[in-house]
Amino acid sequence: MRITSVTRLLPFAIIGILVTGAASPAAPGAGAAGVLVVRVLDAVTGRPIANADVLEQESGTRRLTNASGEAVLRVGAALTVRLRVRQLGFRFVERTVTRRSAESVDSIVVRLDRAAVALPATVASASSTCVAEVDSASSRLSLDALAQLRFAAEQYDRFRREYPFRAHLVRRTTRLSPGGVPMQIREQEERSEASEWGERYRPGEVYRRSRRGWDVAILFLSTLAEGAFWDNHCLVARRVQDMGGRRLIPLEFYPTPTLREPDWMGTAWLDSAAGTLHRIDFQLMGLEDRMPIRRMDGYITMTHPSPYVARPDSIVAAWWYAAPSDSTDNWGLPSVVQVLRLARVEYRKGAPPDTATTVR
8 A cells, every 4th residue: 555646636545554363263172182272361350361462482373362361272283382472561471381192172371460561572683773872771772662562563463364354444635735725625435454454664665656656655553563674764762751641652763874765754652551552653754856745744543442452543644745945944734635544344253352343
């Protein structure tokens, strides 16, 4: 999904975001030999934790827990199973399970302790050009925040694969005159399968020329889970801020100095307790005078359809065809504004935990 325009107003596609996954957990029944049932609970309250990420480390098989906190892993004849269990807002746990036999149906209960910032077992590395820009304590905090942000993005991707859905969207596009008067307003309804949302990040190809003029790949939540994106971007975690009664960590990202083509900078706002995403602000950097589009800004707001999972709710983008004529840096109103709103969702194989209906 990209945007394309230069001489006329064309459809502007901006959407997407969630995580990597597998089939929905099913209760073991007849013929379910070689099965391990993992139940994940809050260590303090004893309540089940939905959408926890359960990984069998040898095979790489992973599942999300259901509303009862259970995930079913088919482990074949393996007698020893190494697990890693993690969830946003909790400390991850690694366990080794010894099964009764190759054909048995076994179970284990895993209790997770809460943490202000929960980290995956491995922390993603950052570019040396980024780490050198801040002191060691800030560098470590930024690395930890990066790991947390990537996990939050991965959580969406797993969710959309485990609970496939169709999104019904309303796109409203407004083109403005230099004086800010709407010259053209178009509203249309669209729909998209969750698996079709978003586009893989490719460094150097965010902005490119096409047969129709120019072409921009929009920043999606799933982009923040990709290693290629972070190989070409820096991230700095700033001081926690109170916004509407919520304590959020602003995670600022920007292109590395070695990236010469236009790319994204912005801020991801992460809940300091639960680790869930609430908003992503973005701006296209590195645009040059020879390019038809001179500036592009936008933001994505999130809704939380299921515990610990963020899904885009509204996406707003604006772009300018002309830069300020003076040195005041007063850009004024944009040339085009587009709002993409999620009207309702249809789940294809059953609703996720804490979602009472397939239509919102």
